Amino acid sequence: MTTHYSLNQLGWSAFFQQQLTLDEWNQYQIVRVSAQHRSQLELFTEQGTKKLALTPAMPALTVGDWLLIDHNDHFYRSLDRLSLFSRKAAGSRVAEQMIAANLDTVFIVCALNNNFNLNRIERYLAMVRDAGAEAVIVLTRADCCDDPQSFVRQVQGLDPLLMAEAVNGLDASSTEVLESWCRSGQTVALLGSSGVGKSTLINTLLGQNTNDTGSIREADSKGRHTTTGRSLHMMPSGGILMDTPGMRELQLAYCEQGIEETFSDISALAEHCRYSDCQHQSEPGCTVTEAIERGELEQRRLNNYHKLMREQAINGATIAELRAKDRAFGRMVRSVMADKKRQNGKW
Numbered sequence: 001m002t003t004h005y006s007l008n009q010l011g012w013s014a015f016f017q018q019q020l021t022l023d024e025w026n027q028y029q030i031v032r033v034s035a036q037h038r039s040q041l042e043l044f045t046e047q048g049t050k051k052l053a054l055t056p057a058m059p060a061l062t063v064g065d066w067l068l069i070d071h072n073d074h075f076y077r078s079l080d081r082l083s084l085f086s087r088k089a090a091g092s093r094v095a096e097q098m099i100a101a102n103l104d105t106v107f108i109v110c111a112l113n114n115n116f117n118l119n120r121i122e123r124y125l126a127m128v129r130d131a132g133a134e135a136v137i138v139l140t141r142a143d144c145c146d147d148p149q150s151f152v153r154q155v156q157g158l159d160p161l162l163m164a165e166a167v168n169g170l171d172a173s174s175t176e177v178l179e180s181w182c183r184s185g186q187t188v189a190l191l192g193s194s195g196v197g198k199s200t201l202i203n204t205l206l207g208q209n210t211n212d213t214g215s216i217r218e219a220d221s222k223g224r225h226t227t228t229g230r231s232l233h234m235m236p237s238g239g240i241l242m243d244t245p246g247m248r249e250l251q252l253a254y255c256e257q258g259i260e261e262t263f264s265d266i267s268a269l270a271e272h273c274r275y276s277d278c279q280h281q282s283e284p285g286c287t288v289t290e291a292i293e294r295g296e297l298e299q300r301r302l303n304n305y306h307k308l309m310r311e312q313a314i315n316g317a318t319i320a321e322l323r324a325k326d327r328a329f330g331r332m333v334r335s336v337m338a339d340k341k342r343q344n345g346k347w
């Protein structure tokens, strides 16, 4: 049985609607990418699911993207994204690879055991903010912790506006606190290190009835449950859960802006340092180190900021190098082609 969803249920909103002309609205079908394979995309449409073959003329697309297709099911164009997650591709080659688009909220999952780590939460926060999505910190294993609220307070100490919830991921009545981010038309995804309870939470949020999502859930070699096939799943609460393998392995890609937002307190203080290139180490007139001495800023937070910015310098440089190399390669190809033409006496 195929279940039909309205565009709003699939995540359509005014942000996308205002990108369309009246003609486009009348002539084209609006579809959302629900899975990406080597040679084709799977789509959610108001009439059910569809497949779309990838062609070289199409722009790079990813799960969650909104597209317009014509009456013959040919790609017409993609819409601007509300948010976008990308990462460095695996292996030594540094490249950006898109992994998910148009997420409203990302649950940053962290377990209330020795995995709990504010540095790691700040790292994920920087990525989520850079991608343009809202972050909610979800602390699992609240049932195994004496005082979960003390950890919620620690997280909110990072940023008073940051939402944090402690849950027992195995218990649907406990994860109800996440419902306001999982309402109809809202797209959410989960991020967090291995073993913190992401699969458990996904199973609980999807409920028992996952048949209508069309996905196959099977255990991998380690006995973990993985979803194969479609990456977008409808939750009983009406929200759309995005579960792509790429999100699980997300590394800190180039996200300097996200780091600046996450550490906006440090950037604000740094504006008043005596030297504009102050490194906030031991320079005189450094307002950042003064704030630490007054107990208004944690040394841990400044150290983590330095660490993430150092990583940015390395990642940023390698990505910039790659782009320069691509340009150099393009120039080389063009000059070889020109030489060949000259040798063939065409010039």
Ligand SMILES: Nc1nc2c(ncn2[C@@H]2O[C@H](COP(=O)(O)OP(=O)(O)OP(=O)(O)O)[C@@H](O)[C@H]2O)c(=O)[nH]1
Residues within 6 Å of the ligand: 140, 141, 142, 143, 144, 167, 168, 169, 170, 192, 193, 194, 195, 196, 197, 198, 199, 200, 201, 224, 248
């Ligand atoms: N008591 C308790 N156990 C939990 C909770 N959340 C997860 N677990 C258990 O923790 C273990 C790891 O959870 P998973 O859901 O597999 O973790 P994961 O983040 O998906 O791990 P990866 O698949 O490696 O990414 C499982 O045995 C779960 O049953 C919780 O809130 N309370």
Ligand SMILES: [Zn+2]
Residues within 6 Å of the ligand: 270, 273, 274, 278, 279, 280, 281, 283, 285, 286, 287, 288, 289
């Ligand atoms: Zn300074």
